[in-house]
Amino acid sequence: MLRNAWLIPLIPAVSFVLILAFGRRLPAKGAEIGIGAIGISFLLSLVAVVQWVGRSEPREAVERHLTWWKLGGVDIGAGIHVDGLTVMMLAVVTFISLLVQVYSTGYMDGDRRYTYFFAALSLFTASMLLLVVADNTLQLMVGWELVGMCSFMLIGHWWEEEANSSAAIKAFLTTRTGDVGLMLGVITLFFAAGQNFNIANLNRLALTGGISHGLLLTGGALLFLGVMGKSAQFPLHVWLPDAMAGPTPVSALIHAATMVVAGVYLVARVYGVFWAGFSIGDGGINLIALIGGITVIIAAALAFVQDDIKKVLAYSTISQLGYMVMALGVGAWTAGVFHLFTHAFFKALLFLGSGSLIHAVHSNNMSEMGGMRKRMPTTFWTFMVGSLALAGIPPLAGFWSKDEIINGASHGYSLFMVVGLVGAFMTAAYMTRAVYLVFFGEYRGHAHHHESPKSMAVPLQVLGVLSVVGGLVGTGLAGSKWRFSNWVRFDIPGASEIVKEHAFNFPVATLSVALGLIGIGIVVGYYLRNMFPRGAAEKSGLVRTGYKVLVNKYYLDNLYIDGVVRSIQYPIARAAYWVNQHVLDGAVNGVGIGARKTAQVVYDVVDQKVIDGAVNGAGFTAEEGGIVLRQTQTGRVQTYAAFLFGASALIAVGLVFFT
C-alpha cells in the first residue's frame, strides 16, 4: 500500500465527481458514495500505517514520481512521498473525514444542498490528502489552494445569509494574504535548491548546508507567512472564528483534520528549511516559536469572553495550533506532530458535540443553553471527555502531547515553557467555563430539544474513546515499535539532531497538570460556589478595559478594515484618477507624494491609533491622505490594459538592454 498511496487521495476525488454526477438520483442522495469512498480510503490508510510500522529499521521513505513534462531540466509533475508523517496524516484525515460524513447524514438531514454538501466534503478531503502525499512543493501548493477553495465553498454553504458568505470571503482573503508568501517562498526555494521542487531534496540540501543561510531564512519566512494564514496564527487568525458560520461538521473537519493543520503539516514536512533557516537548534527566540507562543496566549484569552460555543472552540483551536507551531519552533518536532494527532480526536469530538447541542437547542449561544447534562447524556459525557482531554488531564490524549511540547520547550527555550504552562492553565479554565455554562445550571433556552440521532451519537462515542486512549500511543504501552516517536519522525540524512527525544519529565508534567486543575478549580469556584466577587467589570475600570479589548478581539478586525483595507482602497482609487488627469505633467511627483502620504497614513494608523486603542479614526486619516491618489480606478478596462502593456513594455526594454 505504501507504493500505491496515491490511491488514497484519488478515491475521494473520484467520489466527488460521482456524487456531482449521480448523487441526486441515489436513495441516500450521494451520502453513500461519499461515506463508502472515504471508508475505503481510511482502510487503505490503516493498511499503510501497519505496513510502515512493520518495516524494518531504518525505514526509508517511499518515493514515486510521475513526470508531466520536463523543460530545460525542470521537472513538473505529481508524486508521492510516503513516510511516517504521511501515513499518520493519511490515517487521521481519512478517519476524521469518515466520522464527519457519517455525522453529517444526521446533522444536514433535509438540507437544501445536501448532495452538494457531500460532494464538497469529498473534494475537501481529497485535496487535503493530495497535499499530504505530495513529494514536491508545487503539488503541495495545488493541494493547499484546493483546500482553501473547498473551505470557502463549505464555510459559505448557507450563503443566502449575508453573514455566512462574507465569512467565507473573509476566510478566503485572509488565507490568501498568507498564500502570497507561500508562493514566493516556494519560488525562492525552487531556485535555491537548483531549480528543483522535490521536498526530500530540499530538506537534504538545507540540512547539509547546500543552501545559504540567507536564502533559507528568506524562503522559510515566506513559507511561514502562508502557514500563518492557513493555520490561523497571530495576526492572521481573524478568519477562523468567523468561519464558524459554516455548518458544524465542516467546522469539525476544518479544525481537526483538514485546512488549519495543513500549515502545521507544511512546517513539519519541510522542517529542514525551518530548522536551518531559523537556527532552531540554538535556543533563544525565533520567529516560529514567537508567533506560536503569542497565538497560544492571545487566543486562549479571547476564548473567555465568547458566548457562541463554536467560537470558544474556534479560539481554542487557534490556541492549540499555536502550541503545535510553538513546538516546531522550539525543535520539538515529534511533540508538535503528536499534538496534531491527539488534537484531531478531541477537537473533532468537541465540535461534533457542540453540533449536537446546536442541533438540539437551535442556537449557538451558551446563554441559551444550560442544564443540558440530564437532557443529553451522551453528548454530555463525550463532551466532558473531550474537554478534559483538551485541558490536559492525565491520562487523556491531550495530556501526553501537551506535556511533550512543554517538556521539549524546557530544553533551551524556557520562555516558551512558561508560555506553554500559562496556556495549559488558561485552556483548562475556559473549557470549564464553557462546560459549566452549557451543561450545568438551569436551562435558559426555549427550544424543545432531545438527544441527537444515532448517526450523530455514534461518531461522538467513537471519538470519545479515542480521546481517552489516543495519547497512549506516545507512551510505548503497545510495544516500543508502535511508540509514536518511533514510527513518526523526521528521517532525513543529517537530521539526527532533530529527532532527539527528551525523557518524560515528571516535575514539569505535574506542574502543568496542577495548573490545569487550578484553572478548573477557579472557574468552578467562580460559578458553582460563588467564591469570587461578581461584577468585577462594573466595579473596576481596568477589568472593564481588558474585557472590552477582548470582546473587540484586540481591535484587529478594525485595524484590518479601517487601517489596511481603507487606507489602500482610497489612496489607490484616488491615485488612479489623479494619474489619469496629470499623467503628462506630474506622474513622478504624484508617486512621490502618494508614497509619502501612504507612509503618513501607515504611521498614523499603526503607530498612533493602535497605541491609543482606537482605530476608528483611521478611515478618516486614510481618506485625507488619499485625496491625491484616488483615480487610477477609472473602472475602464482599457485604461488598466494600457498600464499593463506599458509596464510590460518597460520591463521588456529593461530586459533587452540590461542582460
Add this chain to the structure above:
Amino acid sequence: MYLNQFLMLAAVLFAMGVYGVLARKNGVLVLMSIELMLNAVNINLVAFGAFNNNVAGQTFALFVIAIAAAEVGVGLAIILLIFRNRASVDIDEIDAMRG
C-alpha cells in the same frame, strides 16, 4: 529554416492585437483582439518548437488553444450579460468600478 519571418509575423500580429485591445470600443472586437495576441504567441511557440526540433512548443500551443477556448467562453458570456443589461457593448460605458 528561418526563424525571423515567423517572429516578425508574430510580432506584427501581437501589435495588432494590442492596438485592438486598447483602442476598440466594441467588447466583442476587444475579445477578438485578445485572440489575435494569443495566436501570435502560439506562432512563436510552434516556430521555436520547430526550430529546436522538439514538440514542447507544440504542446504548449495546444494548451494555449484549450485555455483560449475556455477564456472566450467566459468572455462572451460576460459580454452577453452586459448587452442584456445595457443594450450596448461599448466598453467605455462600463465603468461601474470607478473609485
